[in-house]
Amino acid sequence: MVDGGLFPAPGRRREPAPGAVHVPGWLPPDEQRRLVAACRDWARGPVPMRHTRLPRGGVMSVRTVCLGWHWAPYRYTRTADDAGGGRVAELPDWLAALGRRAVAEAYDDPAAGAAYAPDTALVNFYDAGARMGMHQDKDEKSDAPVVSLSLGDSCVFRFGNTETRTKPYTDVELASGDLFVFGGPSRFAYHAVPRTHPGTADPALGLAGRLNITLRETGLTDAG
Numbered sequence: 731m732v733d734g735g736l737f738p739a740p741g742r743r744r745e746p747a748p749g750a751v752h753v754p755g756w757l758p759p760d761e762q763r764r765l766v767a768a769c770r771d772w773a774r775g776p777v778p779m780r781h782t783r784l785p786r787g788g789v790m791s792v793r794t795v796c797l798g799w800h801w802a803p804y805r806y807t808r809t810a811d812d813a814g815g816g817r818v819a820e821l822p823d824w825l826a827a828l829g830r831r832a833v834a835e836a837y838d839d840p841a842a843g844a845a846y847a848p849d850t851a852l853v854n855f856y857d858a859g860a861r862m863g864m865h866q867d868k869d870e871k872s873d874a875p876v877v878s879l880s881l882g883d884s885c886v887f888r889f890g891n892t893e894t895r896t897k898p899y900t901d902v903e904l905a906s907g908d909l910f911v912f913g914g915p916s917r918f919a920y921h922a923v924p925r926t927h928p929g930t931a932d933p934a935l936g937l938a939g940r941l942n943i944t945l946r947e948t949g950l951t952d953a954g
């Protein structure tokens with residue numbers, strides 16, 4: 731099932747699963763442009779954007795660069811040991827603040843927003859053929875929500891359940907500027923990006939492809 735129909739009204743919240751909230755058109759165009767520019771900066775280093783290698787030999791089709799903590803399957807470290815060894819860039823305060831606003835508005839809960847303290851961001855770039863298989867975000871030692879921001883080409887975002895990587899799931903269309911937050915009973919739900927829709931980005935954004943930023947709380951400290 732596709733959630734929301736052809737032309738969902740910007741800003742209307744919907745909840746494909748308990749604790750999973752989709753806010754279409756959350757980021758206005760100027761904030762989208764600012765984020766695209768920031769992603770370009772982060773992709774330049776100190777750690778390069780790379781196709782993540784999986785332990786069984788696979789290579790992810792998306793390219794990823796991380797802020798705050800570096801994710802490589804299946805843990806977080808401060809240095810990018812599978813991508814040149816550099817120390818990851820800081821997660822900027824303004825991005826954490828955007829995450830707090832996202833949680834507050836998605837859940838209509840200012841206290842939940844104020845309590846949110848993301849310390850890592852994964853920035854994924856999808857070219858026309860890239861996708862992401864069904865997985866859980868479960869390397870974090872915190873059950874705080876994941877905040878997802880989408881830019882550029884729209885995609886199909888498959889949002890499932892916590893038990894299996896199969897049905898029941900809901901296929902949600904994520905477009906540029908959309909916010910998706912998953913926490914509470916949906917925090918560890920399986921999800922995927924089976925495909926993007928190449929060429930659907932607004933040319934004014936200046937991005938060919940899709941960017942997705944997820945903010946997370948790792949629950950980690952440098953003390954280990």
Ligand SMILES: O=C(O)CCC(=O)C(=O)O
Binds near residue numbers: 852854878944
């Ligand atoms: O690209 C997306 O919308 C989802 C990305 C994702 O699931 C992840 O980075 O773990």
Ligand SMILES: [Fe+2]
Binds near residue numbers: 865
């Ligand atoms: Fe994920």
